[in-house]
Structures are given as structure tokens and as C-alpha cells.
Amino acid sequence: MAHFDTVMRDYMQARGISAGSLAVSRQGRIALARGYTWADPAVATTRETDVFRIASLSKNIAGTAAMLLAQRGDLDLDAPVGDFVDLSPLPGRTADPRLGQVTVRRALQHLGGWNRDVSGDPLWRDHALAAESGFGLPLSEEDVVAHVSGLPLDAAPGTAYSYSNYGYLLVSRVIAAVTGSTFEDFTVSDVLGPVDVARMRAGRSLAQGQAGEVRYESKYTATTVLDASGAKVPTPYGGFNLENQLGNGGWVASAVDLVRYCTVYDTPGAAGVLTPASIDEVMAVPETGGGATHYGLGWYVRPTANGRNTWHFGSMPGTYTFLARSNGYTIAALFNRRGEGDGLNWGEIDPKLWSAVNAVGTWPSEDLTPRYF
Template sequence: MKRRDVLKAGLAAPIGLAVAGRPATAAAAEAWEVVKARGNVPPALVEFDRAMKKYMYEREISAGQLAIAREGRLVFTRAYTWSTARKPVPAVTPTSLFRVASLSKHITATAVLRLAQDGELDLGAPVTEYLDLRPMPGRQADPRLANVTLWRLLQHSGGWDRDISDDPATIERKIAETLGKGLPNDHADVMTYMTGLPLDFTPGSRFAYSNYGYNLLGRVIEAVTRQSYQGYVAARLLAPLRITRMRSGRTLKAETPGEVPYESSLTAKTVLDDSGTEVPFPYGGFNMANKDASGGWVASAMDLVRFERIFDLPAATGLLDPRSISRAHARPEWGTFSSGSWYGAGWYVRELSGGYNTWHHGGMAGTSTFLGRRYDGVTYAALFNRRDEEGGASDFGAIEPLLYGISAGIGTWPSVDYGSLYF
């Protein structure tokens, strides 16, 4: 099964604790303990702690975090470090920061839904009503841009397919060469380049995951609010939740204080200037500033589950009303995946008799993340400082069924709330 098909299948029924890797022998269990943990875990949830250590050991991951909330209460927050003499890693804490990659999309979608709730934009309006999208001289814009609505951008049906025309985040050098400009690119450069390309399909007719579509939504937020994208999100969504650590990510290692080290075997020519210098992929192979609304946030796992209080405790937070939350779960016009799930607004969604399961994965060089919300009020976020670059049995997507299965086996959830320890 292709990875994107796995993502679409998503939070399915509990499937137990099977994990690819070494057999569960006593010797292996002792080996897993080289992964050291810090933070808070009640006795009833120790299985999550054990599973994270096994998961990281089997995949040679050096830094990770897991946070779990139940009905808005932070019931588990742990940080994991596997440091050796050969590869020393600073101790990870529950407040250490990770690039969260595409988990950023539901943050952007929440901001758009809030602006629609406040009457500041119309989800049914075309993106061209808010942005002046013009191609470079000598090229023509696709007339179907007039049919690319904000709804379609939220649900990945705007008309761009990265398997056909490439993701602009992966061709930054090509964009600069085409426009005849030096590196780095900015959002305006990317929009100029992409507006000069034909759409890959009729807007609204099907699903194609699009980072570019979410970056356009970030620019819409800026156009409507006359604030920076990060500024609006921080003021209107993060501050009311008392989330202070989350921020837009930066590219260079020297610019990432408080963040874990991002590990990757890949290198690339820097996209931050025209020098052609070969750099570690996480630190210059892409420009974090251009990923902001699609994959640019930096956060801890507990920051993310605290953000989910918007959905877990909507009446208490007062940030999204019932109509807006229903919009986050709305079925798109293109239908559903073969699994019966669909992409709503920033979330993959599956409807169950007891409610909705919603989830998202994130990944870039040096980062692998997962965020899930079960229908029964359990929310969890798992963050790691390395992405699977080989695939196969070690696919990092295995964290999803692992966490789901353990959650399904918890008979009585603890009544603790560690949230006040980490403001």
C-alpha cells in the first residue's frame, strides 16, 4: 500500500499493539530502556510509555515526544531521548520544540474557519477575490482559477496535483531560475510562478494533497486581517489558550533555539542563497519561511493537544462555534476515499456511530509527526526528529494504529491533569 493510501485510511478500528521490528523478548525489552524518558505518566498509562520507547528503539530515533489529553485534560506528557557516545543528543523535555510539518494545516484551517465565523471572509468565494494572482510576463493564468474557492483549498481540491506539476516547496531553485531572481524565494515569487502554470484538474472534481493550496490560505489570512499569518494565529487562537511556545519555524540550525536536532541522511544545495553550498537537508534544503501555513509551525506535543481544546471543549474555549466545527468535519464535494474517510478542513475525517475520528500526519526531512482525535474524547500528539527515508516495514506511519490500539484498551482513564505544570 502506498503511504498516501495509508494516510487516507487513517484512524481505523483498534488493531492491537503489533509493531514492526524486533521480537518482544526479555533481552529486547531491556534494550529499549536505553531510550530515556522525562515528564509525567500515571500508572494506568504506562503502556504508552513502553510503546514509545520500543518504537523509537526499533527505528533508531533519537528524540521524541508524546502528549495525551482526555476530554481536554492533559493526562500524559513525556519526552524521549536516545543519546549515545557516538551520537550524543541533548536531553529532550516535555517543552522541547519540534517542527510539526503538516500538522500546521489544521491550525491554518482553524484560523480560516474563525475568520468565516466572524464574517470576515466567505468560504465559497474564489481565492482570487482576496489575492491578486498574476503570472510572470509572457504567461497566462488558468481561467479556472476563478473556480478555486476557499472551501476547495481547505479540502485539497483546488486543482493542483504535486504528482503532476510538482510541489513548489520542492523546486525552489527552479522557481528562482524561471523568474530570473536570486534565492531565497518568498511567497510572492511562489505565487507568481504557480499562477503561470495550468491547473492539473478541474477545481472541486477530486482530491490532490496540496501544500501550495494551504500556503494560499495563509496569504488570504494576511490579506483579510492585515496582520502576518503568525501574528493573527498567535493573537486570536494561541493567546486565549495560553499557548506561548508555538512559533513559526526558521531554517538554519542557529535560528532554532529550544528545538530538537533534526536528523537526516540527505543533503541538498541550499535554497537560502545562490552559493550552491551543500547542506544537511533539514537546515537549508527547504525554506521554512515559505512553509508557514502548510507546514511551518514549531511546537511541543503538549502545545498541540492544548490547541485541540478548541475542538475537544468548544464551549469552554469559545473559539469555534458548533457551525464552524461542523465545517471542519464537512464532507467534500468530491466524495470520500475508498476507506470511507475524507479530508475536511485541515483534518482527515472518519465518521463513527459515536462521533468522528480526526487525524493528520506530518513529515519533512528531519521530522515525522502524528496528531489524532478519537471519537471518545482522547487526543494524542507524537513528534519525532527523523523521518523514515527508506520506507518498508519501518514506516513511521505505524505510530497511528499503535496509539489507537493502546487507547482502545484503557478501561478507566486517570483523572489527573498535568496542564497547569506547563504554562
């Protein structure tokens, strides 16, 4: 198993990453769990159970929760989002008539019609959005939805794939409306509870010093979006509003939590959350944007000779994450900084970790799951 340590060490040292975490499972059994620390001796040692912001790995959490409601008959994934969420624009503004064609499934598959390269990402434009709409800071989810509902879509829903964090904000609000709970509470009780994952929770913008959570690092500062003071803050701590991003990128989790959560997909019978038929629906080819690789309900999906390779990366200031499943193996790798103009290939963690999997001659017989759950 030393190959994994070599990959993580070399990757972190080349990028100046002080905290990392890795977990690997095989057929639903945790085979490896490590915390990695590379920094001044004064930096706290990273433990296997320390949590990190997982950024866009959060999207398959939302996809799983929505699919579970559909499996129970409580949610029609092809129903318009507007059946559950108030999409009324601000007074004096008019909604795009195509907004009614945005279904829950299309939002999950990034087919809602929003293109952040054209109109920007509203979850990362707090100051501009507040100025354009007259809202105070911090913005609420309701503020963001009211603002975006008065903007024209960039494409007709269902016609073009374009990665959209905003679509996942809407999905999280759909889940809350259907369950009569909060998105976090429903997910914790009905998705994570059955597989005994208790550390995962909604992250907080100001999480410095929170027990069990790593320190996020960035060389940049930003003007806070949490109030109108104009104060300069470290970008990971107030440079963006994490509370508005739970659906698309706001969860915190440890690497062992993530591979344990993936037993929902790896060993569905034992996990008891999604049925095989529901998992097939999560991974199904969308109405457009299919091909050798496509986007399911929160996962990138590539069919293989032995089944499916499914994965996701996550990235936000102070965080870089990777989660992948293939041929019975699941890997989660988490880091407390991301690339900031260094010119390095951060995505190479993917092939390097799979090379480490292939380099293992004999896997340990012990299942480490009882140590952590």
C-alpha cells in the same frame, strides 16, 4: 500508563530516532506528557515542552484560522482566492482561466486543481522554479505565487482531490489579507491565545541551537535553497525553505501545545474559539472526494459510531509527526527524523498509540494542564 512508554521506546529504537515527544489528553484534560531520548549520552534530554517542526499538522492550524474568520463574518470560504491574493502571472505568461474558480474552501480541501504528482510541488522545487522564472534565491512567497499563477491547472477546481501544499500557502496569504496582520500574528493572538498556547511559532530554516527546539536529523544533504552559493547542507537546515511553508507545514510546537490547541475542538465551549456549528463545517464532506474517509478543512475525517475520528500526519526531512482525536481522546506524537529508505512502516505509530489508550485500566485523576499552561 506504561504502555505508552513501551510504544514510544520500541518505535524510536527501531528507527534510530533520538528525540520524541508524546502528549495525551482525555476530555480536554492532559493525562500524559513525556519527552523521550534515545541516543548517545551527549545528546540533550528531550523535555515535554521542547518544540518540533510539526510539518503538515500545520494544515489544521490554517483551517481553524480560516474558519474562525468565516465564523466572525470576515471571510466567505466560497469566495475566490483571487479576491484576496494577487494571482497575476509573470509578464509574458497567461493565467489559466479556471484559476478564478479556486475558492478558499477548495484550497483547504485540496480541490484547487493542483496535482503535485503531475506538475510537481512548487514549495519543494526552489532551484527549478528560480531557473524557470529568473528569480534569485531565496524565493519569497510572492515569487512562488507569481510563478504558479502562470502555469495551467492540472484539473478543474472542485472536481478532483489532490493533496496540495501550495493551496495552503494561498490560504495563509488570504488570512493575512483579511486581517491586515500576518498569518502568524493572527493565529497566535486569536486561535492560540484563547487556549493559552504560547510556545507555538513559525519555524525557521536555520534553527540550530534555538532554545527549546530539538535538533533535526537526516542522513541526506542537499544544495541550499537559501542562497545561490551552491553549498551542500544537511537537508533539514537549508535544503528547503521553511519560511515559505507556514500555511502548509511551517509551525513548531510541543506535543503538549498540540493537545492543548485541540481543546478548540474537544471542549469548544471552554475554549471559546470555534462554535460547534463551525466545527461541523470544518469536518464537513467536500463537494467531491467524500466517502468513508474525507478531507475537511485541514483534517482527515472518518465518521464513527460515537462521533468522528480526525487526524493528520506530518513529514519533512528531519521531522515525523502525528495528531489524532477520537472518542474524547487526543494524541500528539512528534519525532526528530522521518523514514529515509528504511522500509519500515512509520504510520504504525497510529494503531499502536490507540492500543495503548485502550490498554489503560484506570486513568489518572490529575489534570496536568496547569504544569504547562
